[in-house]
Amino acid sequence: MANATLSHVSQERRSRWLLLAPALIVLFLAASGPLIIVVIYSFLTAGDYGGIVWSFSSDGWFSVVLQRDFFSGELMLADAHLSIFWRSLKLSFLTALITFLIGFPTAYFIATRPKRQRDIWMLLIIIPFWTNLLIRTFAILELIRAEGTINLVLLWLGIIDEPIQMLFTEFAVLTGMAYVYLPLMVLPIYASLERLDFRLIEAGYDLYATRWQVLKRVIFPLAKPGVIAGSILVFVPSLGAYVTPRVLGGGKQLMLGNLIELQFGQGRNWPLGAALSLTLLAIVMIALFIYVRAVGTEERGHG
Amino acid sequence: MDFTALGGVSITVKDNEFFTLLGPSGCGKTTLLRVIAGFEYPTSGSVHLDGMDLLSLPPYRRPVNTVFQSYALFPHMTVAENIGFGLEMLNRPKKEVRKTVDEMLDLVRMTEMADRKTSEISGGQQQRVALARALAPRPKVLLLDEPLSALDYKLRKDMQLELKRLQAETGITFIFVTHDQEEALTMSDRIAVMNAGSVRQIGPPREIYDHPAERFVADFIGETNFVGAELLEIEGEGEGFARVRLSSGIEAHVQAPSGPVANGPVTLAIRPEHAWLVEEAQGLLKGKVENVVYFGTDTHFHVIVDGGDLFVLRHQNQPGQMQHLAVGDRVGLQIGRGAGQVLRD
Missing domain, CATH: 2.40.50.140 (Nucleic acid-binding proteins)
Known part of the structure; x- marks a missing residue:
């Protein structure tokens, strides 16, 4: 009897794995497969015209942060790479911050509209998403370039005498990324604000909390899951952004994504590109770890 | 205290009174309560408390607290944090807040639950926390918006007595809104029977029951x-x-x-x-x-x-x-x- 039950259980377990197999294979090939290839490539030698040569080399990883002086052969930090890392982190952080500062009030505004209106407002937020990223980026380009709309209007109003140089600056990249990723911040915050019981806000006012205190002590803590999700959704793709810094930053304001692309293209250094990709992955993971930890302890600190 | 609200009706609630607004749903009793609390503003009329014009004050400046129908406890705070919220917002010293919270926990017999999240306690307990939270800042008037309607019969009976006890112990004026005539009769010092936005009769429970002024009152009560x-x-x-x-x-x-x-x-x-x-x-x-x-x-x-x-x-x-x-x-x-x-x- 016990034996029969046991064999029945193991049989059920086997069929369960069998049924899961297609999903597992797809997951393995689609997620782990490419990653493993990238890891392997990062430890190989670069081919002369791109591609790789199948012999082990740590040059790829070595070049991520270090470089050999062209003349003396002296080892030194790869300043160019480090400044690109720093710029990527800084711009991604600022993008998350700006989208939060704009996105939170936007989400709150939509969540407090009558139910019927909310869908229309959400549609307006989502519509830009239907357009190609490249086209949206060029729209920003059209706005901020020297002969662009903003400069023309300012000139016409007589506020400025000559066009402001906005294109190919960090400001341009930041503007572009904040615009492109804003919906990714608004959507999750809206989702948590929409579920918010507005009687809690009345309860806050009733218990002597001013508007600011209600926002800080009641609304914000309850919207926090949405804010966390939103900032991750904005921060992660910002770090690896490629199109926006390329179009709006020109050749001067490179970000990690552009640096990686450079290695696979003109640079003809696939192992370095692979190593940089993995470095980006590591940066994202460390940043998320620190972020989630910080948010978590803050919560415990209140309790 | 003198309230004038809704359909040109005037109500005067005495100090330290258990006053009940009784009426069918949609009669305006909750609206009247929300006007007093400050969540709704009447187009005309006035609300005075101890000679203070309440309508000129935002809800967070009125010495009035509400026990909400759905309790509206803050889900991200513990029981103790909920109770202390009002005092904290009034910038009372930390020591005083802690002391009052302990007293309130004791008053509603929730001391053991102090560190629980509000989602981890039962409906009856949530009810008591909501009461403690509203009583903690010692308001001049406590507004109760059908606070017992979500409880089952037995718990409701217990809470009715509990509310009477709390009102006697704290000496705070209670304005209680209900559609349950039995609740109104057993708990109130005076009842205002409302219908369609106006007050039909005001008086002690016995007077309302024995001498209903009009058909609606006689029919609605008993x-x-x-x-x-x-x-x-x-x-x-x-x-x-x-x-x-x-x-x-x-x-x-x-x-x-x-x-x-x-x-x-x-x-x-x-x-x-x-x-x-x-x-x-x-x-x-x-x-x-x-x-x-x-x-x-x-x-x-x-x-x-x-x-x-x-x-x-x-x-x-x-x-x-x-x-x-x-x-x-x-x-x-x-x-x-x-x-x-x-x-x-």
Whole structure:
């Protein structure tokens, strides 16, 4: 009897794995497969015209942060790479911050509209998403370039005498990324604000909390899951952004994504590109770890 | 304290009073409460508290706290943090906040639950936390918006007594909103019965029950029989009696109406427990038994009195009594002197 039950259980377990197999294979090939290839490539030698040569080399990883002086052969930090890392982190952080500062009030505004209106407002937020990223980026380009709309209007109003140089600056990249990723911040915050019981806000006012205190002590803590999700959704793709810094930053304001692309293209250094990709992955993971930890302890600190 | 709100009605609530706004849903009682709390602003009128004009103050400056129907406890805070919230917002010293929170936890018997999240406690416990949270800042007036309606019957009974105890212990004025007439009668010092945005009658529970001013009040509170009669004369004003001729042709003394009513056809309200069955010849009202419903402890007799009005009587069952009455029998109804009430409308 016990034996029969046991064999029945193991049989059920086997069929369960069998049924899961297609999903597992797809997951393995689609997620782990490419990653493993990238890891392997990062430890190989670069081919002369791109591609790789199948012999082990740590040059790829070595070049991520270090470089050999062209003349003396002296080892030194790869300043160019480090400044690109720093710029990527800084711009991604600022993008998350700006989208939060704009996105939170936007989400709150939509969540407090009558139910019927909310869908229309959400549609307006989502519509830009239907357009190609490249086209949206060029729209920003059209706005901020020297002969662009903003400069023309300012000139016409007589506020400025000559066009402001906005294109190919960090400001341009930041503007572009904040615009492109804003919906990714608004959507999750809206989702948590929409579920918010507005009687809690009345309860806050009733218990002597001013508007600011209600926002800080009641609304914000309850919207926090949405804010966390939103900032991750904005921060992660910002770090690896490629199109926006390329179009709006020109050749001067490179970000990690552009640096990686450079290695696979003109640079003809696939192992370095692979190593940089993995470095980006590591940066994202460390940043998320620190972020989630910080948010978590803050919560415990209140309790 | 003097409130003027909704449909040009004026209510004055006394200090340290358990005052109930009673009425069917949609009668405006919750709106009135929200006007006092500051969540809604009337287009005209005024709300005063101790001579202070409440309407000129935002809700967070009014010395008034609310116990919400759904409790509206903050889900991201513990029980103790919820209770301390109001005091914290008033910038009271940390020590005082902690002390008051402990006192409040003790008052509502929730000390053991202090560090639980509000989602981890039962409905009855949430109710008590909501009460403690609203009482902690020692408001001048506590507003309660149907706070017991989400509780089951037994818990509701317990909480009714608990609320009375809390009101006596804290000495705070309670304004309680409910649609449950029994709740209103058992707990209140005074009741304002509301309907369609206006106050129909204000008074102590006994007065409201025994001397309903009009048909709506008589009907909404308790069970009432309405019978037609002819008003002959009012003897003395207000508390006085009135002489009426009943449908049987007999003259009787009943309670005078609360306002001026012209002689002629009127409606009498008679509570079921104020009338009893007698032989037809001895009855003030006469009629035919339409239905007999047995309830164990008592039997309800439905009698169609002459003139066509339905009259329901409760008779407490005692061995060997009233068992001979059957549907279709002619009976008489006797009414206690002054038990009937002439209605205003």
